Amino acid sequence: MFKPIELFIGLRYTRAKRRNHFVSFISLTSMVGIALGVTALITVLSVMNGFETQLRERILGMVAHATVSERGAAISDWQSVLDQARQHPRVEGAAPFVNGEVMLTRGGNVSAAMVRGILPEHEGEVSDVVDHFVVGDIDRLVPGEYGIVLGSELASLLRVRVGDQVTVVSPEARMNVVGITPRVRRFTVEGIFNVGMYEYDRGIALVHMEDAARLFRTGDGVTGIRLKFDDLMAAPWLARELAADLPGTYSVRDWTVQHYNFFQAVRTEKTVMFVILTLIVAVAAFNIVSTLVMVVTDKQADIAILRTLGLSPGSVMGVFIVQGAVIGVVGTLLGVAGGISLALNVDTLVPAIERLMGIQFLPADVYHISELPSELRWNDVTRITGVALVLSLVATLYPAWRASRTAPAEALRYE
Structure with a gap:
């Protein structure tokens, strides 16, 4: 049996x-x-x-692992801060940026957006956007020529293609003979990217950092420095470690601070x-x-x-x-x-x-x-x-x- x-x-x-x-x-x-x-x-x-x-x-492909900023002001001596950050053994990439909120217009189409001024030669160190271009190339952003790169959804909303011009309206006003008027600058579309996340494809525009500095009148300063570490999950304690090494009033915010919830x-x-x-x-x-x-x-x-x-x-x-x-x-x-x-x-x-x-x-x-x-x-x-x-x-x-x-x-x- x-x-x-x-x-x-x-x-x-x-x-x-x-x-x-x-x-x-x-x-x-x-x-x-x-x-x-x-x-x-x-x-x-x-x-x-x-x-x-x-x-x-997709989020960290656009916002980086950590950001160095100075409390209440632009970073004027950003080159030395950038060099010091790169000396950290766990930092794989670092790039300065200038941020500002603007209004983009083209004909009768209007949209709010975040303009980010970048250095094209360094953007690939901290962002994946360089690998997601549909049309054009990030290297076409040349200082002084006022080129702009748009997300695919933003370009579709404004109904623009590469070579078209868009008007960028900065909320910071200026005084002239007719009174107080916002700063307006025409930019030429040099590329369109698609990172596959609606929030960024719809709300981000990239320009050269020098053009952004002139638009927002930041002078030689930058809004901050974006960092990429060798380990994404180690970003919180690496950010604290790096902040302790930096002089002055600099702060380092890792990605979990903004997106933790x-x-x-x-x-x-x-x-x-x-x-x-x-x-x-x-x-x-x-x-x-x-x-x-x-x-x-x-x-x-x-x-x-x-x-x-x-x-x-x-x-x-x-x-x-x-x-x-x-x-x-x-x-x-x-x-x-x-x-x-x-x-x-x-x-x-x-x-x-x-x-x-x-x-x-x-x-x-x-x-x-x-x-x-x-x-x-x-x-x-x-x-x-x-x-x-x-x-x-x-x-x-x-x-x-x-x-x-x-x-x-x-x-x-x-x-």
Whole structure:
């Protein structure tokens, strides 16, 4: 006979007979429920992992890992600060910048934007924007020629192409014979970039730093110096370390200061989604309780006979734990297979569904990104698998204990 006896009988009870099709249907429902819950958990967590990664890469591709600034003033001696920052062994890149809010106009089209004055030869050290040009090139920003590079959404709103001119209106006023008027300067569009994040494609314009300094009248000073470290996640303590080395009133703000609440909200949402979807698995797992309770009731005579033949209460308990565990294991494995397959193909399935239904799940003007990313992490798969198996095992304990308490004489009285 198949050994151990608990495993043999437990596996035998998982096969349906003609008189207990309803029990088998409940077992199948429990198995499918666990599979769907595990699939949903793996897929949703993978999408949220991808969402967090994409946001971090795109945001930090524009805002840099840390920024050096002087409290309440422009940095006049920025070259020495730049050189000192580059001497830090963990700093991979540094570049000065001049920031200012402006109004861009072209014909009847008007839009507010943030103009960032940069040095084209150094921008690639701290930003990924140089790799996302649709038209033109960042090297076409030449001092004195008043060239400007626009995000794709901003260019589309203003209806401009490379070679067109846009009027930049600075909010800082100047006095002349007709009174107080804002400063106005015409810039020629030299390029269009698309970083894939609506906030930046819609609200950022790049010009040469010298042109920005003349526009905002910062003289030889700069708004700040952007830094890139060799380790993104080490930015908070590296920023504090660098701030301690810099003289004067300079401060160093890392990316977590500006975006900490946003990424914390994403992580919290991921945790909440894990808990909510785990409840689906829990409901399906505890369907095993009702399945095994009905099986125990149906098998009262069989249990009594096994007990009279010498099977211990612990072995009876093991029989029904095996039966419930089979349902949980099969459902979990099916869910893991389905979740992995779905998570690895989200980027192709979602666009196909959007084309088929004629809708867009993530409008770019509402969400930070317009594509549904997915990043499968094996530690998530392991954690989800473990939770599903534990819940399935826990669900078998009460029915199995109840079966072990069956009194042989009482069960066989009316047989």
